[in-house]
Amino acid sequence: MSTGTDVLALLPEALLFLGGMVCLVGGSFTPRTRQWRLRLLAGAATLASLGAAGVAWMGEDRTAFSGTFTVDVATGAARVIVTSALLLLLVIAAGDLKDHPRESETCSLLLFGGAGALLLAGSTDLALLVVAFLLSSIPLYGLVGIVERPTSAEATLKTYLFGALFGILLMLGAVLLYALAGGTGYDMVRTELPGAPQAAIAAGGLLVLAGLLFKAGGVPAHFWVPDATEGATVTAAAFLTTVPKVGAVVAVTRLVGVLPGDLRWATLLGVLAVASMTIGNFAAFAQSDVRRLLGWSTVSQVGYLLAAAAVAERTDLGLPALLFFLAGYVVTNLAAFAVTAAEPGRRSLDDWAGAAAARPGLVAALVVALLGLVGTPPTAVFIGKLTTIAATWDAGLAWLAVALAVNTVASLFYYLRWIRATLRPETDRSETTGVQSGPALAAVVASATAVVLGLLAGPIWLWLT
Amino acid sequence: MLSLLVFLPLAAAAVLLLPSIGERLARGAFVAVTGIEVVLASLAWGRYDAPASGELALEQRVRWIPGVGSSYHVGVDGLSLPLVVLTTVVFLACAVFAVRESHRPRLQAALFLFLECVCLGLFVSADLILFFVFFDLSIVAMYFSIVGWGHGDAARSALKFFLYTFLGSLALLLGFVGLYVASDPHTFDMVELAAHPPLQGQGLAGGLVLSALLLGLAVKTPTFPFHTWLPPAHSDAPAIGSAVLAGVMLKMGTYGFVRIAMPMLPDAWRAWAPVVIVIGIVSVLWGALVAFAQTDLKRMIAYTSVNHMGYVVLAVGAAGVLADGADEARRVAVTGAVTQMVSHGLLTAALFLLAGSMFERTGDYALDAYGGLASSAPRYATLFTVAAFGSLGLPALSGFIAEFQIFAGSIATVPLTAVAVLGILITAALFLRTLQRVFTGPTTGLSEGFADVAPREWASVGLLLALSVFIGVLPRPLLDLIEPAAAAVAHLVGR
Numbered sequence: 001m002s003t004g005t006d007v008l009a010l011l012p013e014a015l016l017f018l019g020g021m022v023c024l025v026g027g028s029f030t031p032r033t034r035q036w037r038l039r040l041l042a043g044a045a046t047l048a049s050l051g052a053a054g055v056a057w058m059g060e061d062r063t064a065f066s067g068t069f070t071v072d073v074a075t076g077a078a079r080v081i082v083t084s085a086l087l088l089l090l091v092i093a094a095g096d097l098k099d100h101p102r103e104s105e106t107c108s109l110l111l112f113g114g115a116g117a118l119l120l121a122g123s124t125d126l127a128l129l130v131v132a133f134l135l136s137s138i139p140l141y142g143l144v145g146i147v148e149r150p151t152s153a154e155a156t157l158k159t160y161l162f163g164a165l166f167g168i169l170l171m172l173g174a175v176l177l178y179a180l181a182g183g184t185g186y187d188m189v190r191t192e193l194p195g196a197p198q199a200a201i202a203a204g205g206l207l208v209l210a211g212l213l214f215k216a217g218g219v220p221a222h223f224w225v226p227d228a229t230e231g232a233t234v235t236a237a238a239f240l241t242t243v244p245k246v247g248a249v250v251a252v253t254r255l256v257g258v259l260p261g262d263l264r265w266a267t268l269l270g271v272l273a274v275a276s277m278t279i280g281n282f283a284a285f286a287q288s289d290v291r292r293l294l295g296w297s298t299v300s301q302v303g304y305l306l307a308a309a310a311v312a313e314r315t316d317l318g319l320p321a322l323l324f325f326l327a328g329y330v331v332t333n334l335a336a337f338a339v340t341a342a343e344p345g346r347r348s349l350d351d352w353a354g355a356a357a358a359r360p361g362l363v364a365a366l367v368v369a370l371l372g373l374v375g376t377p378p379t380a381v382f383i384g385k386l387t388t389i390a391a392t393w394d395a396g397l398a399w400l401a402v403a404l405a406v407n408t409v410a411s412l413f414y415y416l417r418w419i420r421a422t423l424r425p426e427t428d429r430s431e432t433t434g435v436q437s438g439p440a441l442a443a444v445v446a447s448a449t450a451v452v453l454g455l456l457a458g459p460i461w462l463w464l465t
Numbered sequence: 466m467l468s469l470l471v472f473l474p475l476a477a478a479a480v481l482l483l484p485s486i487g488e489r490l491a492r493g494a495f496v497a498v499t500g501i502e503v504v505l506a507s508l509a510w511g512r513y514d515a516p517a518s519g520e521l522a523l524e525q526r527v528r529w530i531p532g533v534g535s536s537y538h539v540g541v542d543g544l545s546l547p548l549v550v551l552t553t554v555v556f557l558a559c560a561v562f563a564v565r566e567s568h569r570p571r572l573q574a575a576l577f578l579f580l581e582c583v584c585l586g587l588f589v590s591a592d593l594i595l596f597f598v599f600f601d602l603s604i605v606a607m608y609f610s611i612v613g614w615g616h617g618d619a620a621r622s623a624l625k626f627f628l629y630t631f632l633g634s635l636a637l638l639l640g641f642v643g644l645y646v647a648s649d650p651h652t653f654d655m656v657e658l659a660a661h662p663p664l665q666g667q668g669l670a671g672g673l674v675l676s677a678l679l680l681g682l683a684v685k686t687p688t689f690p691f692h693t694w695l696p697p698a699h700s701d702a703p704a705i706g707s708a709v710l711a712g713v714m715l716k717m718g719t720y721g722f723v724r725i726a727m728p729m730l731p732d733a734w735r736a737w738a739p740v741v742i743v744i745g746i747v748s749v750l751w752g753a754l755v756a757f758a759q760t761d762l763k764r765m766i767a768y769t770s771v772n773h774m775g776y777v778v779l780a781v782g783a784a785g786v787l788a789d790g791a792d793e794a795r796r797v798a799v800t801g802a803v804t805q806m807v808s809h810g811l812l813t814a815a816l817f818l819l820a821g822s823m824f825e826r827t828g829d830y831a832l833d834a835y836g837g838l839a840s841s842a843p844r845y846a847t848l849f850t851v852a853a854f855g856s857l858g859l860p861a862l863s864g865f866i867a868e869f870q871i872f873a874g875s876i877a878t879v880p881l882t883a884v885a886v887l888g889i890l891i892t893a894a895l896f897l898r899t900l901q902r903v904f905t906g907p908t909t910g911l912s913e914g915f916a917d918v919a920p921r922e923w924a925s926v927g928l929l930l931a932l933s934v935f936i937g938v939l940p941r942p943l944l945d946l947i948e949p950a951a952a953a954v955a956h957l958v959g960r
Contacts, residue, residue, distance in 0.1 A: 386638065394646050458531055462532060
């Protein structure tokens with residue numbers, strides 16, 4: 001296969017990367033008040049990438065660059081989800097970054113991070129996995145710290161240190177598996193590994209998994225998530241809780257699919273999933289800052305996603321359930337973050353008192369987003385959760401299905417706290433900060449999409465199988 | 466036909482969200498749409514032909530998520546059609562009752578029309594996922610109704626209501642997934658699942674799935690010991706919220722027993738029937754005794770709901786006990802259970818609306834704050850007395866028809882269930898004592914200057930009570946509708 005067609009297979013990723021480069025360079029030549037042009041350009045590049053992803057989805061499954069990158073349904077879905085998320089993020093960025101000195105840099109980092117996450121999702125080679133991890137992590141550190149605030153320094157440091165640590169673990173694991181399999185390609189891993197010592201396989205697999213869990217923000221590599229969502233800009237917070245997770249969760253699915261002894265890996269992943277859900281939920285109970293609350297909520301949501309990832313290769317229902325859940329989660333979570341971006345003055349739950357009366361449309365979007373995250377029908381997350389429960393049960397992990405349901409009930413409590421706060425009569429709010437129209441629009445669009453995705457689950461499902 | 470019936474209120478609710486619609490227009494639209502719904506439901510009854518056992522009439526099926534064996538499948542039979550008609554009537558009564566509402570009437574009308582859509586949708590669903598969608602949305606809508614229009618510690622009660630019933634709904638969902646995973650080919654379709662019940666002869670798995678379903682439905686019904694969310698939710702809910710909650714939404718639990726649990730898990734149901742019967746008896750007695758101890762009118766009515774739903778649980782439990790020559794009795798028990806759902810819906814909705822009238826005038830539900838109300842508000846006293854007598858099971862009212870059949874069927878199958886008759890005795894005592902305390906004697910306390918019922922209250926409560934009397938005097942049209950479907954359920958559970 002020629003290099004030309006190989007490059008073409010990575011066109012959506014390449015377009016994102018190119019767009020990011022142009023933003024980065026162009027930013028230096030554009031006056032600060034005109035940087036919205038570059039945001040527009042970033043949007044155009046993302047749209048082109050989305051189009052290319054759509055065309056690639058129509059085509060047949062294939063691999064590129066000697067089997068290191070695979071284009072299949074999972075890659076296709078990840079591409080569509082990530083590029084759509086980036087489009088929403090560019091609109092959300094209008095809130096806190098319009099005419100900001102770092103506007104164009106943020107846009108390019110968003111695009112780089114998106115490209116990295118997509119490489120992560122499509123990678124079927126340990127070496128490429130390591131590269132993709134770095135490609136998606138480095139923009140992340142930049143995004144968290146790009147706008148200097150008292151809180152962002154701690155968030156950046158924590159993210160960076162965790163990222164560095166888990167990145168090293170991932171490399172270590174990749175090296176171990178490479179040594180055992182005699183090659184880095186997943187094909188080699190699948191065929192050569194069964195003869196290797198069990199303990200070494202377990203160690204290698206665990207280490208790679210740990211690295212990916214950092215990207216996914218799942219237990220035990222989740223500590224940076226709430227700090228980052230609280231300390232960074234809303235745009236960065238919304239990005240880091242959605243886009244890297246898509247890449248990481250799909251990568252976890254691929255990895256677990258090729259490691260020998262799949263039942264034990266599914267069980268292990270299930271245990272980690274339950275830990276994520278439970279710890280995320282219990283930590284979210286006590287939060288009063290809405291962004292920190294959302295940060296912990298994403299930790300619990302990753303738990304549900306990992307549950308789907310655990311059984312993705314084990315039942316027919318698994319992979320479509322995971323991909324649908326990812327799409328639903330990303331759009332719903334973005335809606336919630338967009339709402340906080342639209343009302344930057346309301347940070348604590350108490351600040352949201354009186355919001356329902358003052359901003360009914362925005363609060364309606366918030367209610368849809370929060371109830372959507374709970375998994376209330378007919379939103380997309382409901383279908384995702386339902387099919388995940390069915391898939392885990394079908395795969396023989398009924399305990400995981402029960403844990404999912406119980407955690408869903410637990411999560412209701414803190415989402416409702418926020419909804420209740422908006423319904424309370426307003427207490428003396430002295431300063432009224434202006435509402436950001438861009439993020440408000442993104443919030444309404446995203447929450448509407450969350451409902452529409454759920455209602456159109458049937459046709460979409462056919463695409464995912 | 467059914468889809469129009471279900472989604473017309475939703476469309477009306479969407480229009481009412483437009484801020485430019487005035488309050489008068491919104492209230493008028495609320496009454497008009499709920500009125501049209503009653504007409505549509507009556508037309509559906511007119512076009513209804515009893516379907517064969519295990520099938521549905523007025524069916525409609527559209528692909529929804531074929532990948533997971535779920536479709537938009539609706540239809541009615543003798544179990545669901547009475548509840549559909551009941552739902553439209555209760556909502557009409559609520560709309561008429563609320564024509565003087567001054568607190569955000571436009572949003573209230575939109576919310577209740579949305580609630581009507583999900584309640585109707587639930588009763589016509591023939592797909593477990595569709596059923597669950599409506600089940601969950603009804604909880605969300607009722608939560609906002611209590612938070613937005615309730616009084617007292619409404620936010621707290623609403624949260625308790627939401628958490629409790631949401632827990633129940635997820636248990637239910639687990640049960641549904643269990644049925645789905647066990648069926649072959651995998652499906653969520655109720656008709657197919659009832660025709661080919663999965664998990665037959667698999668004691669443990671069937672028992673686990675049934676216990677998940679029972680937990681979910683028992684919370685919603687509610688039965689002892691899962692009833693504790695009900696009294697606070699009722700006492701802090703607005704009058705029409707309480708009427709819908711008690712009149713329509715509690716039936717979702719009991720309807721689930723006859724529609725889902727019994728036909729789809731007959732083996733497990735028979736094995737668990739003794740447990741169900743005991744839960745029913747305890748609910749009957751516990752509900753009656755605790756109601757007897759209440760000093761707050763709304764809490765008292767709420768606990769009588771636990772008692773009344775207990776009869777339904779008792780009857781469906783008894784229908785699961787196979788005995789020689791008891792087939793007829795089991796059919797009678799199921800018929801009684803469905804009749805009781807309708808009867809309780811009418812009477813309790815009426816009682817809650819009357820309690821709401823009382824609160825509007827005085828702001829107090831305390832029973833001992835009143836005395837001799839009959840002389841200052843004779844028409845109010847008349848309506849309340851009729852509703853109370855209906856609720857305690859006096860002949861010539863619908864409660865008697867229902868409870869008589871429940872006991873006739875249950876005692877013939879399981880003689881021990883006769884203990885539950887004590888429940889009737891206690892409710893009779895408590896209603897008579899309430900009537901005596903509040904309405905008779907010299908006019909004292911808050912009864913002084915108590916304005917008698919307004920036309921809107923006459924119309925709404927009168928409509929509900931008139932139907933109850935109609936069923937009590939001429940039960941045949943309703944029983945003709947219910948009996949074939951009840952016989953089908955009794956047959957299915959005996960497989």
